[in-house]
Amino acid sequence: MGLLTILRKLKSRQRHMRLLLLGLDNAGKTSVMHALLGTPPVDADGAPTPIAPTVGFDIHTLTVGGGGAGAASAADAPATRDDGGVGGDGDGGGGGDGDGAPPPTTIHVWDVGGQASIRPFWRNYFDATDGLLFVVDAADAARLPAAGRVLAQVCKEERLAGVPLCVLANKQDVAGAVDARAVAAALGLLGSGEGADGEEGEEEEGGVGLIGDKRHWMVFPCTAMGGGGGRGGEGGGRPRRHGHPGARRGLWVARRRRVGPAV
Ligand SMILES: Nc1nc2c(ncn2[C@@H]2O[C@H](COP(=O)(O)OP(=O)(O)OP(=O)(O)O)[C@@H](O)[C@H]2O)c(=O)[nH]1
Numbered sequence: 001m002g003l004l005t006i007l008r009k010l011k012s013r014q015r016h017m018r019l020l021l022l023g024l025d026n027a028g029k030t031s032v033m034h035a036l037l038g039t040p041p042v043d044a045d046g047a048p049t050p051i052a053p054t055v056g057f058d059i060h061t062l063t064v065g066g067g068g069a070g071a072a073s074a075a076d077a078p079a080t081r082d083d084g085g086v087g088g089d090g091d092g093g094g095g096g097d098g099d100g101a102p103p104p105t106t107i108h109v110w111d112v113g114g115q116a117s118i119r120p121f122w123r124n125y126f127d128a129t130d131g132l133l134f135v136v137d138a139a140d141a142a143r144l145p146a147a148g149r150v151l152a153q154v155c156k157e158e159r160l161a162g163v164p165l166c167v168l169a170n171k172q173d174v175a176g177a178v179d180a181r182a183v184a185a186a187l188g189l190l191g192s193g194e195g196a197d198g199e200e201g202e203e204e205e206g207g208v209g210l211i212g213d214k215r216h217w218m219v220f221p222c223t224a225m226g227g228g229g230g231r232g233g234e235g236g237g238r239p240r241r242h243g244h245p246g247a248r249r250g251l252w253v254a255r256r257r258r259v260g261p262a263v
């Protein structure tokens with residue numbers, strides 16, 4: 001089950017969702033957005049182009065599910081690519097969850113700049129949020145405590161009470177990137193005895209676990225861009241060979257190595 005499927009299940013009756021992409025500057029939020037859209041930034045020759053820091057915000061709309069009718073095609077739709085070698089996981093436009101195709105869900109993703117000078121304005125985007133995607137640079141362990149403080153601040157917001165949290169431990173393709181458990185610990189997500197490895201085939205439901213808060217949360221290792229698609233040899237992932245980031249479509253998510261609360 002992929003990231004978007006989980007979020008969709010949490011709001012199963014809702015056909016429009018609003019996701020907020022937050023995180024420190026340089027974490028990879030805009031890259032995640034491009035990966036979800038399947039539109040990595042490339043120049044006319046297909047070579048990757050740099051992503052500028054986001055000043056302000058950007059909104060993009062994804063359509064998932066719907067069995068193809070009225071939904072974007074798999075090629076155009078957001079997709080997550082997991083470490084099981086599946087291209088997408090039913091989250092793409094032509095996918096479903098097994099028992100018939102669910103109606104399409106429209107997801108509005110708000111990508112807000114993470115620079116310190118912009119963070120005070122995050123609160124302008126909190127209303128009517130259905131899911132929080134918090135991206136961290138897992139290869140920059142020194143900034144994880146700062147990311148944790150920022151996340152804790154965000155989670156104190158009344159308007160975000162109970163909103164499911166998905167932490168993306170991004171840049172797993174970079175040597176030295178820390179895993180989901182280390183990210184969860186550094187962010188302060190693991191209360192006493194509440195952390196659990198996500199074993200394949202076992203879906204943990206969220207519970208208490210976030211800094212004394214009560215909400216669903218999960219940490220997923222991922223790679224938004226980069227040729228390798230993660231440290232494939234470590235923990236069951238499979239090395240992927242793509243020529244360059246522009247050649248990748250979809251977000252590589254190591255769902256088998258996710259970490260969430262045990263209940
Ligand atoms: N190696 C690698 N680099 C990444 C990955 N994701 C993003 N980057 C790079 O990280 C840098 C920052 O990415 P952005 O997507 O602009 O980060 P951001 O969180 O949107 O930053 P702000 O807009 O300033 O808040 C860029 O140079 C990206 O190319 C990844 O998965 N792997």
Ligand SMILES: [Mg+2]
Pocket residue numbers: 029030031052053054111112113114
């Ligand atoms: Mg950005």
